[in-house]
Amino acid sequence: MAYETIKIEIADRRATLTFNRPKVANSMNLLMMEELADCLEFLRDNPEVQILVIKGEGNIFSAGGDIKMMVTSGDPKDFESIMNYISRMVLALYQLPMITIAQIRGAAAGLGFSLALGCDVIVAEENSKLAMNFIGIGLIPDGAGHFFMKERVGTPKAKQLIWAGDIMNPEEAYRLGLIDYHVDEGEAESFVDQLVGKFLSSPILAMLETKEILHGEKMMELTNILKREASGQVKMRKTEDHLEGIKAFIEKRAQQFKGK
Template sequence: MQSSPSEFKTLLYSVEGGVATLTLNRPARKNALDMEMREELAQAVGAIRRDRGVKVLILGGAGGAFCAGGDIATMDSGASAEAARERMAALLLTIEELITLDRPVIAKVDGPAYGAGLGLALTADLILASPRARFCLSFLRLGAIPDCATLYTLPRIVGVQRAKELAFSTREFQAREAKDMGIVFEIQAQDRIDERARQLALSMAELPAVALSLTKRGLNASLNSDLNTMLDLEAAGQGVARSTDYHRIAARRYLDKAPQQFQWPAAQDA
């Protein structure tokens, strides 16, 4: 059953088969984030977090762009430091909610993901890119610093030295280099990326919700933790996961040599 899209002005949102699709929809501005889109993004992400029927989230952009970053035309360069901080803090709450969402997030990057757009893409667990995807940590060009959690996410993916190079150079890089650095999971043809994202999402929607949530939380915490803490987390989490109906049914199917409910779709890298 497909839900009716919510009445957003800057976003397209729908849920079908446990998969939520959230599309930035300001194509004339390459989906740059203005205040209205920020507010609607916060509403949509909040709704997704509350809706346990949503098993996987797909993030994308309309009109051949993912997100060009913050909409410079709507920024008040004369704002006080306090006002600018408050404006940014509100967006960062949404970014935090995406990063800590206890369900898989897939980003489809087709076209530019610049500045805050790159940060938004990096909130995803898996990034699919088309051959025309372009990435850029462009903040220093404008006398700004990286935001949307890129100071947190990017070094954890590419390492601190490479993150510094991308920030200091403000250079654009393409999908193939992004894949080589570990930012992009797969490169898919432009006419294939939507189908592949949905294929992956529908497959992951069959994963055990409790065990998946605990796994994602643990992996997100691992780089800020120590061995003993992670071992304690594994022991406690395993106790919870193995008490679920999903585990009991899966174990029985395994012993009966029956096909498992979850099947990962084969990689189809372009």
């Protein structure tokens, strides 16, 4: 399958999905979201694949949504398409009949971090920076960030982390339970390869049955959260605080939020 913004490789029961916009920190524009939705839906219906590794090209996982796209996507239809693609890719990722591994190097922020949290196993290198930082531009998490954060750390802590929007190093994220392994810089690929080998030599069909049972019980909640995130994001994009957050980001200055 040929894509412009991502790469997919399949061999020996393993698929590797790579975000491929390294010149813009693997940020996700509308095309990339569409391609991710299509690719994950294709994988969902491919029974030959039992492991999926998600990573970023170059020295970064993903900086999240493309800020330039946010500035230029004033048309409500564009924003509707964005949220539709996000919902499609999250639902497909969560329902994949395979073990999913996020292999993080560099930054995993915003929507990029949401997708990483949606994986079964998260491995981050020591140089990584992890952030659910939507709050910095006056938005709420999307990509089921609310759902995945709550699943990992519980509701009270999820709220606090989302509200703070802090950049975390892997040690902090590991202590909180947001990631599963942190490894030395440059070691993520070999570590993930070992994990893949271990999973593929295990009774993986039984493991996947467990995943299907546990995830199946959460599907209604996940679907509802995606809908509420979409409607909430529409409201937030109309606020003065969001416009200030975007302007401050572009101008590389501190935000001056007013609660409006």
